[in-house]
Amino acid sequence: MHPVRKQRLYIVLFIVLGASIAAALIFYALRENMNLFYSPSDIADGKAPLNTRMRAGGMVREGSVQRQGEALEVNFIVTDYANDVAVSYEGILPDMFAEGQGVVVTGTQTAPGVFVATEVLAKHDEEYMPPEVSEALEKSGHSGGETGGNSSSRPSGYDAASQY
Amino acid sequence: MAFRWPQFFHKLGSPRWFYRIGGLWLPWLAGIAACFLVIGAIWGLAFAPEDFKQGNSYRIIFVHVPSAFIALAGYYVMATAGAISLIWKMKLADIALKCAAPIGAAMTVLALISGATWGKPTWGTWWVWDARNTSMLVLLFLYLGIYALYNAFEREEQAARICAVLALVGTVNIPIIYKSVDWWFTLHQPATIKLTEPTTMHASMWQPLLLMIVGFYVLYTTLLIERIRVEILVRERRTRWVQDIVLASGA
Incomplete structure (x- = not known):
């Protein structure tokens, strides 16, 4: 790469990195105030x-x-x-x-x-399904439709839904 | 003669070649976009089942999610054009930077309005200042800021350089928008369609959504190419080849 262009590439990387560090510090300072x-x-x-x-x-x-x-x-x-x-x-x-x-x-x-x-x-949670699927889930004892909310690591019961 | 990619890209960097090749692609891209959007919209709005909790109002997702995807992806297109413009001083990159801003802004507005329309029946409010909504509004201001800044300069080169810097600084907002629902407590729900995990949407619903997303990407490409071509004509209006085109069209 041409030395001048290489230098400009470093400037571009510096801008992106600098902005990211600035944003990270701001959000670190705000922490739970962002909630x-x-x-x-x-x-x-x-x-x-x-x-x-x-x-x-x-x-x-x-x-x-x-x-x-x-x-x-x-x-x-x-x-x-x-x-x-x-x-x-x-x-x-x-x-x-x-x-x-x-x-x-x-x-x-x-x-x-x-x-x-x-x-x-x-x-609202991130689950979408037709009513029949939700009813079928309830009959089989999975509470697919009755949970929801914040936790994305929560067991979704959705894998079972794909069977219907 | 064999088709050579490096030469092809090199030629694509020339406004005249881009105008010609873009013109050849446009009808195809527009046709593909129309097919995906029409089939996706009819499937999504008329044939996909209603949601077990939200009923029919969930169908706004077929516009909301694709437009939000493009709003984010379009920013990277603009910032990449800005980086190329800063490093290689390519005329076409300047033009792409300028043309990507209003299209991205339009997609962001569409995402915000469709989101508010969905928020009213679902959440019970049009708007809430949570991390997702606020960062998305910041994205709109970035797009509008770049558009306004570009037009504030007389000299195109200077405008491109300053807007490229602003576009690069703004890239930091994109991962924040994307991850805001995971990093903080927000009213907006986490992503339904994820790259690494199975989607939490029934197949009968995400299939038309996928069509709409692909359709929006192709539509974005179509709009961007068309806008770039118009901008090329304006900037090269004093060159021989543009005047030939104008004469040939009988204007």
Whole structure:
């Protein structure tokens, strides 16, 4: 390669490498501030502030959703299956809200582990399948449709789906 | 005479040759793109089964995922053109850098809008400032910034050099967008289609999606070649061969 071009190649590599190092340092400095929400374990560890607007996220624990009669008020537990946060909310829930489904709630922590939400968002997982496949999975005892959320290392139960 | 690749690429670097060869490829590329997109869209929208949780709204994926793929891949096309332009001072690389920016911006807008449209029925909100959405918005600003910066200069050479540097600095954002859903807690779900692991989508759904992705790649190539050809004509307007083309077309 021509020496001048070689030098320019080094400049190009320097730009890309320099920008990468700068970005890495910025994101190292920000660390968990980059997260959209606190997990129930973070909240149990006391990492989340009290009486400040913030977000918590996790799975809606199965069987924990309680409605107050005809009112819009609803109580449920958000869990990461290690720790729990009790959430109360008054308002319209998104269509995708369901037990065993991921949610991100915005609101304030009024006491340790107690959360009053002003907004509830449903978190979708990365699984897509036709309803028949999901029903077949449930019949065979795989909970393919009922899990979901953050962990990508979670056993998906999807390998079984390809049999149908 | 045998077909020789090094010579072929060398010729492709000349605007005049690129104009000619690109013109020969265009109808084929456009035809292939149309076939993939039409078949993929009809299959995906009409024949693929609905999702067990999202119902029909998941079908936005057939536009969202391909356009997001191209938004990311198109940035690398632009940055690579920028690197070639910086190192080898190739005219055609300058042109490719300039032409890739608006197409990439359009794909990013498409990905953002289709994502918001899906987010409303699924998440319950159009937009959330999580790492994936925010880094994707930064990508749009990078594309628009490069487009604006290029047009802010009188001299094309200077514009190309400065935009190439900005494009190279911006490459750092691409792996951040791609990995944001794994590195941080986001509302956006992790990738469904992965290179290293089996996909978490039923075959009846990812097959049309694959057609759409291939279709979008070919469409991107078609648009880029066409844009580059137009830009070549504009820049070489004072040369004999361009004037011959104009005369031949009867304008």
